[in-house]
Amino acid sequence: MITYIKDKRIKLDKTRNDALTTYHDPCNHCRKAERLFGHGYYEEPRWILDQCVQQWVEMYPNRQHQICCGGGGGTLINGYNEERIFYGRTKMEQIKATGASMVVVPCHSCHGQFESIKSACGMQELKVKYLWEVVADALVLPGCDS
Amino acid sequence: MTDTKAPYLMTDTEKTIDISKLDQDRFRSWPYSQDVCLTCGLCSSACPVSGIDGFDPRKIIRMVSLGLEAELVEARWPWICTMCAKCAVLCPMEIDIPNVMRGIRSLRPRNEVPGILHKGVEAAIKTGNILGLPKEDFLFIVEDVAGEIAAEPGFEAFTVPIDKQGANILSTIHNKLVNTHTEDLKHLWKIFFVAGENWTITSEAWEGCNWGFFTGDDRAMKLMIDRLAEQLTRFEIKNLMWPE
Numbered sequence: 001m002i003t004y005i006k007d008k009r010i011k012l013d014k015t016r017n018d019a020l021t022t023y024h025d026p027c028n029h030c031r032k033a034e035r036l037f038g039h040g041y042y043e044e045p046r047w048i049l050d051q052c053v054q055q056w057v058e059m060y061p062n063r064q065h066q067i068c069c070g071g072g073g074g075t076l077i078n079g080y081n082e083e084r085i086f087y088g089r090t091k092m093e094q095i096k097a098t099g100a101s102m103v104v105v106p107c108h109s110c111h112g113q114f115e116s117i118k119s120a121c122g123m124q125e126l127k128v129k130y131l132w133e134v135v136a137d138a139l140v141l142p143g144c145d146s
Numbered sequence: 147m148t149d150t151k152a153p154y155l156m157t158d159t160e161k162t163i164d165i166s167k168l169d170q171d172r173f174r175s176w177p178y179s180q181d182v183c184l185t186c187g188l189c190s191s192a193c194p195v196s197g198i199d200g201f202d203p204r205k206i207i208r209m210v211s212l213g214l215e216a217e218l219v220e221a222r223w224p225w226i227c228t229m230c231a232k233c234a235v236l237c238p239m240e241i242d243i244p245n246v247m248r249g250i251r252s253l254r255p256r257n258e259v260p261g262i263l264h265k266g267v268e269a270a271i272k273t274g275n276i277l278g279l280p281k282e283d284f285l286f287i288v289e290d291v292a293g294e295i296a297a298e299p300g301f302e303a304f305t306v307p308i309d310k311q312g313a314n315i316l317s318t319i320h321n322k323l324v325n326t327h328t329e330d331l332k333h334l335w336k337i338f339f340v341a342g343e344n345w346t347i348t349s350e351a352w353e354g355c356n357w358g359f360f361t362g363d364d365r366a367m368k369l370m371i372d373r374l375a376e377q378l379t380r381f382e383i384k385n386l387m388w389p390e
Contacts, residue, residue: 001337009341027230032244035231068230070194073247074360075228078261083198083226090194108320108354108390136333139340141300 001135002044005051012052012138019127021056021134022100023049024091024114025066026107040064045106045131052138053104059094067091069105071113085117092121106131169213176249178242180210189233189243199223203233203243210246215253224250225260252362259361266357267366274373275353276321285349287324291331295339304339309381310346316383317347318354318374320390345387348377354390 004010023045025031034040042063049056061067070087095103103126105111114128129137173180189203196202201223209218218224229244237243256264269278285308292306307313315338323331338345351373358366378386 004337004341004343010337027228027232031231031235035234064235065232068194068228068232070228072230073228073244074261074263074357075226077266077357078225078263078360080222080226080260083195083222086198087195087226087228106389108322112322130330130333132337133330133333136336139336141340144300 001048001132005048010135011140011142012135013140014052014054014138016138017053017102017134018055019102020098020100021049021053021102021104022059022095022098023056023062024059024069024095024103024105024110025063026105026110027066027068027072029106030066031064034064045104048131048135049104052135056104057098057100059098067094069107069110069113071116072107072109076109076112076116084113085120088113088117089121092117092123095126096123101125102127102129104129104131104134163214167214169215170211172213172215173210173249176210176246178246178249179239180207180241180246182239183207183211183241184239186238188236188238189241192232192236193227195223195226198226203227206250207241207243207246210250218250219253221250222260248359248362250362251360252364254362256361256363263357263361264363266355267361267363270353270355270357270370271366274351276355276357277325279321279324281349284324284352287328288319288331288347291328292335295332295335301336301339304335306335307346308349310344311381312344313346313381313383314344315346315385315387316374316378316381317345317387318390319347319352320354346381346383348381351377354388356390 005012025042029041031040067090069091070084075084103114105114105128111128111130118124118126185204185208187204190196193203199222201221206218206224224247227247229247231244233243234241266276270276288306292304295301296304317334353370356367356370358364358370374386
C-alpha cells in the first residue's frame with residue numbers, strides 16, 4: 001500500500017475522510033509480529049493514515065502497549081459473549097478518551113469486536129473502518145482531479 | 147456502561163488442593179519458560195480480564211508450573227483470554243504466556259471446545275473453508291460482488307481475477323466477507339484495480355481464517371497453511387496477502 005502511494009500508482013484525497021479519527025494496533029500486527037518476526041507494524045499504518053485521513057489522534061497507551069480489543073483468539077465465536085463485552089470495556093473507554101468519531105483498524109477480529117460491543121458501551125455512533133477502507137474511500141480515480 | 151458489568155468478578159474459586167496431585171514435571175517439556183515465573187504480577191495487572199472466575203495470567207502460569215492439568219483444562223479462563231500478549235510484553239522473565247494458554251486449549255477434548263470453534267475447524271478440514279461453502283456458491287458470490295463494483299462509475303472494466311497464473315499477490319478471503327459482509331470485499335479490490343496490481347484470489351483454499359490457531363489444534367492449522375502454500379506453488383504466485 002505504501003508502495004502504491006509513494007509510486008503514485010494511487011492518488012488519495014484526504015479531505016474525503018474528515019471525521020476525527022483514531023487508530024488501533026491489532027496484537028497480531030504489532031506486539032506479536034514484533035516478538036515472532038522481529039518487526040512490529042507500528043509506523044506503516046500511521047504513515048498511510050497521514051496520507052488518507054485529514055486529522056487523526058493516538059490512543060494512549062499505543063503501539064506495543066496498545067490495549068487489546070477483546071475480540072481476538074477465537075473469543076468472537078466461543079460463546080462467551082458477556083465476558084467478551086466486559087473485556088472490551090477498557091478499549092472502548094480508551095477510544096472515548098480521544099474524542100474521535102471513527103476508529104480505523106487493519107484486523108477483521110478487532111473490527112468485528114468494535115462493531116459488536118459499541119452499543120453495549122454506549123458508543124453506537126462510533127464509526128469503525130478498515131485501514132484499506134479509508135484508503136479506498138479517499139481514492140481519486142485516474143482522469144479525475146478530485 | 148451498565149451492560150459491561152461482570153457479576154462473576156472475584157468469584158470464590160479457592161479450593162483446597164491435594165498436594166499429592168501436584169505434578170511439577172507434567173508441563174516441563176513446554177518451551178514457554180513458565181517455570182521461571184517470579185510471581186511479580188505484572189501480567190495480571192495488564193490483563194483486562196484478570197479476576198473473571200477467580201483466574202488471572204499469573205495464577206494460570208503457576209498452575210501450569212505445578213502441573214494442575216485437570217483444573218486448567220476444565221477452566222473457561224484460557225478461552226476468555228484473547229492471547230493478545232500484553233502480559234508477555236511486560237513479563238520480565240519473557241514467559242510466552244499466550245502460547246501457554248494455547249497449549250492448555252489443546253488439551254481439551256475436541257467435543258468440549260467452546261462455541262462453534264471446532265465445528266469451523268472440522269468444516270475447514272473437510273471443505274477448505276470454515277463455512278463449508280461449496281465452490282460454485284463461492285464463485286457466484288465473488289462474481290456478483292465484482293459485478294456490483296463494475297456498475298460504479300470509473301470501475302466499468304473491473305473483473306475479479308480467479309486462479310490467475312503468475313500473479314504478484316494472492317489475496318486470501320476472510321469467510322465473513324463471502325457471508326454477511328460482502329460489501330467489505332470491495333475496498334481492497336478497488337485499490338488493486340486502480341493501482342493496476344497483478345492480483346488474484348483462488349477458487350479453492352481461499353479461507354483467510356485459521357481457527358486451529360484458536361483451538362490449539364496444530365495439525366489443522368498446518369493443514370490450512372499447507373493448502374495456501376500449495377496454491378502459491380500451483381499458480382506460481384509471488385506474494386501472499388493474509389490479513390487475518
